[in-house]
Amino acid sequence: MWGDESMMDESGAGFVRSEHETSAAGTSRDSAADRKVRNLVSVSVDQIRKLYDNESAQLFIHAQPVSMVTVVGMVESVNEQTTSSTFILKDETGPGVEVTFWTLEDKKSSNIPSIVENSYVRVFGQVRSKEGRVYVAAFRVIPITDYNEITLHHLEVIYDCKILEKAKLNIKASEASGFDQSKSNDIISTTSVSAGFSKADQLILETINKTPNPEGMSIQEICLAIRSLEVSIIKKRLEFLANEGHIYTTIDDDHYRSTDV
Template sequence: MFASQFDGNAAFSGGGFMPSQATQNPDVGFSSNKNRDSQGLLPLTVKQISEASVSNDDKSNFLVDGVSVNNVTMVGMVLNRVERVTDIAFTLDDGTGRIECNRWVNEAVDTKEMEGIQEGMYVQIHGHLKGFQGKRHLVAFAVRPVTDFNEITCHFLECIYVHLYNTKLKAQGGAPTQGQTMGSVMNTPMQKESKGYQAGTPNQFSGQFGMDGLKDIDQKVLDYLQQPSNLGREKGVHRDELGQHLKIPLDKIMESIRALEEEGLIYSTIDECHYKSTGNG
């Protein structure tokens, strides 16, 4: 219900850290939603960032291999760590070069995270790449010490993989849109182990519950309510519409609605006739 007032994407500019939007643009299909696709977390080396071109449509956006770069993940050593009142600044040296980073510390949890980060330590950073007065720097939202050093090898192999993926696709003349490129990269098994690029989609949600022995009709009702277009409707779906669409008598629909409501999977909205899925709503 509150989703329409609070745009998580705009507020946090993405990453895998916020629940995905499902309700924001009900008319736009998932695959073509630009806003979401540009949120991917791209593994990059400092060298690649230093050579990134500035994209024309938006000053703060960079392009690497033709793909727009916002959020990046990098692995390297922490140097020149300086604690300030509101943030901690440091230089990340990943062996290919150095980039200035800062991590804002607002909450106690941020302070705690950064206390463990010492000079000379290998860390993995998730952050937002910014350009300011011609200088590029990283605003980190997560800095985590590397404990298994195979992660370093893995990170650079990922950089190579993503570079190859983005350049090879283009060479094939497919001229993929940025969104498709990013989306497919994120879905490869190699990336899956990483730190949650995107939160689940409603489809995953229904899959999850499909195994819980919901009755056929319950599942159909739930599936219908979880269609992106229906998730986007503020009032939810009228029970008559459910009946007509699923060609199921109203009493059976109501039975399912009660069962799903008890399970906490759906809720009534403006009155007892309109229902919405709780998944990603």
Template sequence: MIGQLLNATQAHSDAEWMIEDAEIGQVTVVASVITIKNQATNCVYWIDDGSGRVEARHWVDSANEEDSERWGSITEGAYIRVMGGLKMFGNKRYINAQHIRPVKDHHEFLFHTLEAMTVTRIFEKGPPPRPSDAGKDPRAVAGGSVTGPSAYTAQSNTASSTDQYAHLPPLQRRIAEFMLSRPPADEGIHVGAIARSVGGDARAISEALDKLMDDGYVFTTIDDSHFQLSV
């Protein structure tokens, strides 16, 4: 959603954009075109999806008739899907659009909204358990629905998964269990997300992570601020 892109942050101008604790690369939005500004080398679409407004800037090859015809079919008031990267220029963020196309089915806007909500919840609470994960539940074996705690709680982290951390000091244990509850990600989990979840003094959290690394429970990934469980 555009509102999420407007709230995205960067540690510095060359850093990856972050939404909450998740790094973002390519983005896609479905929005209504408010205004169109054609320029010599690019076309700027001012778009709104109800959560916010942002510019989508597409660089056009005027010598390419097929390219000009494709983008020329987009009009103000139409809904479009934009795909590209989030950029910043002159303290103003915009989408550097690599692809834009008109939305021909109004259900696509509803689908995109639900998809954004689903992905956000997965990053916050982890993915819901798969049917195979609930195989030990008699109701699941019988093909019925499984009721009880929300699928977005940490119920998938069984006692056997957390027993290996039971002997750790409280802060280290909370850190390990929080990391275990998050969906797998190659880049690991940012220290800011860990701090917000477990609470406590920043120095104590840093020392706890250092100790977990020394003992082989966690390791750093893309930089010194991202951590991943070893087991």
């Protein structure tokens, strides 16, 4: 599964990063502070635990900043409270990582999936740390019923790692040729946002990002703000964006908030 040596140092397979890798990551982190990256990357638990940089409060893979992650694993030691659930997520790459899933009290009895020990789930969220402890702040937890999805996730981790490695090499090549690094960073950031997005997706996401309301925007408000799109199209694209981890529901199933705010 992790036999490709070219990616082993960042794959979470236990390899120690070389000084050359660390130096490259530091260069990228300095420039990362000047831009806002928005992407969704498939990762392993070990990558989360080992590649998060506390100083910059950012997960880096191949010196590239990662905004949001999706990770698959088995649930251990669940602790459910009124407004949140905390559990340990573990996969085959090593010790588990803590996941915190915040919910609202009036949603606990609706369609929030129950988190059961020894079951497999897919988590969408952001990697954060508190007092040096790395954890995942989840905005979506989906029970896995088809175990082929576990194998698929392993392949996605390898693929995404290769994509980020290629982005890193492209940056190095642009630096060697004297290309403006800030423009290169903008290209990477834009590509990760718009890859696979339709114009409708981008328009909807931009609209939701603009709202200052903590509960996000209702479908009705989104439709009023984007009169150029039919209601049926907006609803379909909202479902797509939610499944991809770019937005999530808040006070009810009709209100959406961006994961980037």
